Amino acid sequence: MLSCVAVGVSLLPLVYLGVRGTETGWGSILTIVLTERVAAFTIRSLALAAVVGAASLVIGVASAVLVTRTDLPGRRHFAVLAALPLAVPSYVAAYSWLALGSLWPTPVRLEGFGTAAVVLTLCTYPYVYLPVAAALTGVDRSQEEVARSLGRTPVATLFSLTLRQVRPAILGGGLLAVLYVLSDFGAVAILRVDTFTRAIFTAFNVGFDRGTAVGLSSILVLVTVVILVAEGRTRAASERVARVGSGVRRPHVAVPLGAARPFATAAFAGVLILALGLPLLAMIRWFGEGISRPGSIAAVLTAMGGSLAVAATGTMLTMALAIPLGLLVARVPGRFSALLNRTVYIAHALPGVVVGLSLVFFGVTFAYPLYQTTWMLALAYAVLFLPLGVGAVAGAAAHAPPVLEDVARSLGHGPWRTFRRVTAPLTLPGVGMGAALVLLTIMKELPATLMLRPTGLETMATRLWSHTEVGSYAAAAPYAVLLVLLAAVPTWALVAGSGVIGVRDGASPRGQGRSKGAQAWSP
Numbered sequence: 001m002l003s004c005v006a007v008g009v010s011l012l013p014l015v016y017l018g019v020r021g022t023e024t025g026w027g028s029i030l031t032i033v034l035t036e037r038v039a040a041f042t043i044r045s046l047a048l049a050a051v052v053g054a055a056s057l058v059i060g061v062a063s064a065v066l067v068t069r070t071d072l073p074g075r076r077h078f079a080v081l082a083a084l085p086l087a088v089p090s091y092v093a094a095y096s097w098l099a100l101g102s103l104w105p106t107p108v109r110l111e112g113f114g115t116a117a118v119v120l121t122l123c124t125y126p127y128v129y130l131p132v133a134a135a136l137t138g139v140d141r142s143q144e145e146v147a148r149s150l151g152r153t154p155v156a157t158l159f160s161l162t163l164r165q166v167r168p169a170i171l172g173g174g175l176l177a178v179l180y181v182l183s184d185f186g187a188v189a190i191l192r193v194d195t196f197t198r199a200i201f202t203a204f205n206v207g208f209d210r211g212t213a214v215g216l217s218s219i220l221v222l223v224t225v226v227i228l229v230a231e232g233r234t235r236a237a238s239e240r241v242a243r244v245g246s247g248v249r250r251p252h253v254a255v256p257l258g259a260a261r262p263f264a265t266a267a268f269a270g271v272l273i274l275a276l277g278l279p280l281l282a283m284i285r286w287f288g289e290g291i292s293r294p295g296s297i298a299a300v301l302t303a304m305g306g307s308l309a310v311a312a313t314g315t316m317l318t319m320a321l322a323i324p325l326g327l328l329v330a331r332v333p334g335r336f337s338a339l340l341n342r343t344v345y346i347a348h349a350l351p352g353v354v355v356g357l358s359l360v361f362f363g364v365t366f367a368y369p370l371y372q373t374t375w376m377l378a379l380a381y382a383v384l385f386l387p388l389g390v391g392a393v394a395g396a397a398a399h400a401p402p403v404l405e406d407v408a409r410s411l412g413h414g415p416w417r418t419f420r421r422v423t424a425p426l427t428l429p430g431v432g433m434g435a436a437l438v439l440l441t442i443m444k445e446l447p448a449t450l451m452l453r454p455t456g457l458e459t460m461a462t463r464l465w466s467h468t469e470v471g472s473y474a475a476a477a478p479y480a481v482l483l484v485l486l487a488a489v490p491t492w493a494l495v496a497g498s499g500v501i502g503v504r505d506g507a508s509p510r511g512q513g514r515s516k517g518a519q520a521w522s523p
Contacts, residue, residue: 006321010344016358033215053123056177060128085275087487088446091186096279105127122275128173186375197351286477307459314381326393352447380448389434398432436490
């Protein structure tokens with residue numbers, strides 16, 4: 001029942017689109033969307049998602065392999081730094097690149113499709129890197145040794161065996177990266193790339209063109225469903241790779257990079273310089289001027305308090321809905337639970353403006369006491385980020401032996417006592433990882449916050465956006481710096497929980513066996 005409530009919450013935007021589409025008339029909407037302009041939006045959005053998704057897979061998987069399986073110098077430091085771009089909101093990165101272009105003797109506008117692809121790739125590759133690195137630490141070494149004893153090289157073993165075993169983590173991370181690109185608004189708006197989200201936001205907020213907005217949103221829903229179906233079929237095929245017997249896992253041995261070592265180090269460092277160094281340089285350049293403005297420190301602290309309050313409320317509500325659905329997916333596998341799990345991903349790909357309008361419709365029509373409150377904003381966060389919590393909880397619960405719950409029930413424990421004493425402790429690492437990821441994402445969220453925040457409430461994201469929109473980079477810098485610093489805290493918790501930073505030469509993280517963090521990251 002609780003799982004159905006969670007899915008029902010995630011379906012609110014689809015109900016809203018259905019109601020508005022019926023009011024406008026689906027025939028009229030078809031006439032609006034079947035145009036060359038909409039076709040251009042579709043091709044551009046899909047092209048951006050494809051380019052960023054492919055680049056994120058390459059960078060994320062390569063980074064994970066380098067820090068977990070090779071003798072890359074300083075790989076423990078690289079393991080932490082590689083995840084930190086997750087703390088940089090895409091609109092902050094876009095703002096940083098624009099601000100950086102203004103520092104040149106002849107100002108250059110770093111914008112357009114190419115810049116957006118680079119910025120979004122640097123912001124989304126950690127979605128692939130973290131789960132793949134966590135999964136690699138849990139792969140059994142003995143199977144790789146068998147492959148090597150049969151004459152396969154380390155590279156052949158990596159591609160033919162190791163990466164096949166972590167394929168669900170690769171696909172899950174790639175799916176999150178693609179859905180992030182489809183739903184992103186801040187970066188594409190700042191970098192002036194006409195995608196679905198920018199067109200929908202403009203239609204709703206500037207032209208009040210509800211028919212165009214509903215039509216574009218409906219197309220985006222269909223695109224998301226196609227992507228989810230394709231990813232689900234690929235994932236099902238990958239799960240045919242199975243481990244025979246329980247066995248005993250042993251530490252992995254670092255593979256020497258040989259002559260490729262300096263090139264791999266330089267390439268890894270280059271990615272980190274682009275992902276972290278350039279935004280840091282731009283923010284430092286403008287930070288001093290920003291905090292010197294009268295009243296800026298008090299305004300920044302007020303916005304920080306607002307961000308923390310809404311993030312905490314949104315995280316609690318999201319995880320409260322995610323836990324029962326995650327347990328259902330892990331404990332009762334089947335078509336029904338898979339359908340529920342896939343359904344919550346549809347809203348995750350919708351622009352925040354569509355989710356915001358659907359919650360406005362829901363609040364005004366059915367829950368007016370909640371309208372213009374923090375709880376309504378928290379409900380929007382739950383709609384948007386429920387899949388992040390469900391995936392973490394389901395990953396941890398799937399690796400907790402169900403036989404322990406059966407033993408507890410056989411000893412006379414009821415369902416609630418079994419959950420409290422057995423299930424909850426086993427899935428707690430996944431709940432913690434999911435909460436950290438949801439908290440991090442909520443702190444960066446922009447469109448729904450702009451539309452649903454209570455009157456007078458300011459967050460760091462809204463203040464940053466208001467200053468960036470008018471080109472006031474110095475005024476925006478303090479909010480950007482503080483937002484990145486605060487977002488780095490849950491990012492660190494994600495890295496530490498994954499077990500990746502425990503990697504040493506010749507030793508698996510936390511000794512032998514699969515870490516609880518790795519379990520939590522597994523899709």
